[in-house]
Amino acid sequence: xxxxxxxxxxxxxxxxxxxxxxxxxxxxxxxxxxxxxxxxxxxxxxx
Numbered sequence: 015x016x017x018x019x020x021x022x023x024x025x026x027x028x029x030x031x032x033x034x035x036x037x038x039x040x041x042x043x044x045x046x047x048x049x050x051x052x053x054x055x056x057x058x059x060x061x
Contacts, residue, residue, distance in 0.1 A: 035061040 026038035032054035035041050041058035043051035 032058040032061070037061075 024038055025040050027036060028040045028042060029035060030042040030044050030051055032041060032051075035058045041055070043055050043058070045052060
């Protein structure tokens with residue numbers, strides 16, 4: 015996002031919890047040792 019702000023891109027929030035995704039949020043799908051955030055991409059997109 016070099017040269018622009020998050021607001022210019024329409025991003026209003028950031029979360030790695032798919033249950034907290036709201037319109038305008040960026041979902042960070044982080045792979046972990048106990049769980050893998052990539053499993054929740056479809057759920058986040060549905061929100």
